[in-house]
Every structure is written in C-alpha cells, then in structure tokens.
Amino acid sequence: MSGLKWSDIVDGARHVKDKVEKSIRNFVDGFQASVDLRKAISQTQMESRRQMEITRQDIEKERKAHQRSLEKMQGEIREMAERHHQAMEEQRNAFSEAQLQQREAILSEVSSLKDWTSEQLDRHDAKFEAITQRHEKKINQLEDDVQRFIQQEQGQEQRAADLISGIELMMDEFQAKAAIQKFAPNDIQEDIRPILNHAISNFNNRDFQSSLARSQDAFLQLTRLDRKVLQKQMEFDRLYNTTLDAATTFLEMVRENRKIKLEEGAYVAELDYWTRGQYSELEKTAQQLKAKLETEKESPGFTTEKVRKILEQLETQEEERRTLIRTTIERVYSSHKRAQLADLIERALGTQNFRVVNQGRGFEGNDQRGSYLIKLKAGDGAEIVAVITPNEKANTNSLSFNTYKDKSGEGARLGRWEELKKALGAYGIAFDNAGASVQEEGIRELYDVEGLIQEGKLIPEAVKHKARMM
Secondary structure, eight states: OSSHHHHHHHHHHHHHHHHHHHHHHHHTTTTTTTOOOOHHHHHHHHHHHHHHHHHHHHHHHHHHHHHHHHHHHOTHHHHHHHHHHHHHHHHHHHHHHHHHHHHHHTTTOOOOOOHHHHHHHHHHHHHHHHHHHHHHHHHHHHHHHHHHHHHHOTHHHHHHHHHHHHHHHHHHHHOOOOOHHHHHHHHIIIHHHHHHHHHHHHHHHHHHHHHHHHHHHHHHHHHHHHHHHHHHHHHHHHHHHHHHHHHHHHHHHHHHEEEETTTTTEEEEEEHTTTTTHHHHHHHHHHHHHHHHHHHTTOOOOOEEEEEEEEHHHHHHHHHHHHHHHHHHHHHHHHHHHHHHHHHHHHHHHTTTTEEEEEEEEEEGGGGTEEEEEEETTTTEEEEEEEEEEEEEEEEEEEEEEEEEEOSSSSHHHHHHHHHHHHHHHTTTTOTTTTOBOOGGEEEEOOOHHHHHHOOSSSSSHHHHHHHHO
C-alpha cells in the first residue's frame, strides 16, 4: 500500500517532538531566540538610572537638613556629627554607585530570570559586605574619639550642655529621615530619648560627669541606629532594584513575545489564542506586580519581606510563561496532527468508495484549537463522520467514528464496518472490538462504531449536531 500511513504520522510525530523540544529550548529556556530583549534591557537601564537619581536627590535633601542642624551646634559635638554624616554619606554613595554599575553589567549577561535574580542578589551581598568593611574603620575611630572626649575633665558643664543640645538636634534630624521612618519609626523616642532625658536630669543635678556619660551613650546609640537603618535601607534597595529590574524586563519580554514563529517562521502562533486568554492574564498579573513596586516603595508598610514575595511571584510567573509557551507549541502541533489524521482517514476510506462531501471537513467553528470533523459519503448514501477531538489537558487527540443513513441490514453493516477497519488497518490504524488504545504520540483512543453506539457519550452533542448539519 503506497501513500501516507499511520506509521508515517507516528514517525512524523517523533520528528515533531524533536521540533517541539527545540522550539521550547528557543522560546522557553531564558530570554533567547526570537525574543528581542534590547527594548526590555533599555527600559530596565532607564529605570535603574531614574532610581539612582531619586537616591541622589534623597541624599542631597538629607545633606541640607544635616547642614542646618550643624550650624546650630557648638563644641565637639559638631565635629562628631559631621564625621558621622560624612562616613554615612560616603558609604551610601559607594553602595549606590556600585549597585548601578552592577545592575547594568548583569543586564548584559541575562540568561534566565531565576538565575539572573539569584546572581544579582549574590553579587549584591558580596559588594555590600565589602563596602561595609571598608567604612568600618572610620566608624570605629569615631567611637574611640567620642570616648576620649567624654573622659576629659576640663569644662565638663559646657561640654555636657553642648552635647545635650547637639544630640537633640541630631534626633530631630534623624527622625525626619525617610529610612528611619520606614525601618525604625519608634526607636528614637522609645530607646534613645529616655537615655538623653537621664543625661538632662544629671545635668540639672549638676552631675556633669554622669551627664556626659549618658549623653555619650545617647550619641553612640543614635549613630548606631543610623548605621543599622542604612544597612536595612541598603538591603531593601538591593532587593527592590533587583525585583524592579526583573519585573520591568519580564513585562517587556511578555509583551514582545505574544507571538512565536514555528516551522522556521512558516507558522506564527498567537500565545493568547492557543492558551485561551491565559497569556493575557499572565501579562495583567505582571503589570500589577510592577505597579505595586512603583506605587508602594515609599510606604512604611512596604517591607523587604513583601518585596521578596513579589520576586518569588515573578519567578513563579516566569515558570508559568514557560508552561504557556510549551502548551502553545504542543497544541499547535496537536492541531496539525488532527488535520493530518483527517487526510489519512480520507485516503483510507476512499478505497471503500467513500468521498468527502462538499464542505465536509474542517475544524469545528473554524477554530484550530477545537475538534476536527470529516464527513464522507458512499455511493449508496451511507455516511461516516469521523471526529478527532483534542484533550487540551494532555495535548492529545482521540478519534471516533459514527455512521448515518446506512439502509443495509445489521449483518451488512457489520460486514461494511469490517471492511472499513481493514482499509484503515492498511494505513496502520488498528481496531479491536473494545476500541483500541493507541499511545503513539498523542492519539490517545480510537473507538469503533459499535462501542460508540453502545456508550453514546464519546462525541459531544454539539459535535454530533455539527456532523449532521455538514
């Protein structure tokens, strides 16, 4: 027997499977192949620079507030406050500059969202640790100098008064910082204010040495709080920026990748069509996550942990994107196989004098995602309707036959069915009385007409109606 056979479809299906896997590697694994990331990376780089400019503006705002406080200070506290501010500003600037350089460098090395974000965070951790250690020496030196200042015996009253006044100014300055309002909103009043109040009480009781000691404690606690908050801010920023980079790139990539090319560009698959709207839902969720990052960043309740959860959601979204692309590719090829199988049925039944009726084959409702129907008619008026139905959960197809208008007796009908099975068998489609179960590459079940009539539930009513109307 010459011509296309079921075994040819099976062999072709194996070849298709290889093409599916190749397509999945191209479109699913990372950001390669037809996905043009240049626009996504450009958007992310612009966002990185915008965030950097906001950080610089915040630093400048705090610098001016510090300068106003400094102008009101007297004595050694002025020098100590200035040294602390300079150390903090240097550390924050160093971190921000390193982060910007790192973000743009990593964008040029993007391979996959999960690996990218993990690598970003690992590099951030190492860079953060290096910057912190580099500035630790200045901080330790300042604390040593503060202790030596307190131990001096001359001019204790004036030095205590200057120290109390200066710490009051520093507390007001620090309390106004956005980072302290976000990460330690109550610490100054609950932990440091009582210490300073104790120093004021000592001063009023003319115990200047104790007042200096308490004031020193308040100063050290205040500067340590400032450093702790800066560390929390840096941790938040590095996670936030990594997450925002991921959200920006992911969303842009989703938008740019709504269609994928198969068969070396001969066929373009619309992801939203083949996933029945799931791809649009994916894009909608990505938009919501990005909007949440942008609108809630300054909110006191928008914590590092909440940002981390968004990053985890993005990684889940990336897995879903991979699944949807895989699903699309598999459904496209499953749809193609339904049309191929209809060709095979037409050829096989043609040997039994069956011909396809006018407009008697095609996808139900012209929807390539749905069932494929083929209606054939013999010279004596007998009709056969074959329905190839997809199972979208498994991306497989089932094949069912039904007969209509067969006026011959039961014996003749059974004889004809045996002849039909023989003709189909010549093309590699095998049946048994119970209905053959065929596992070859997605054609899951083949039912004979007797089983179909007995069970009466293998073809949906809508499909039966469509078949009768053909």
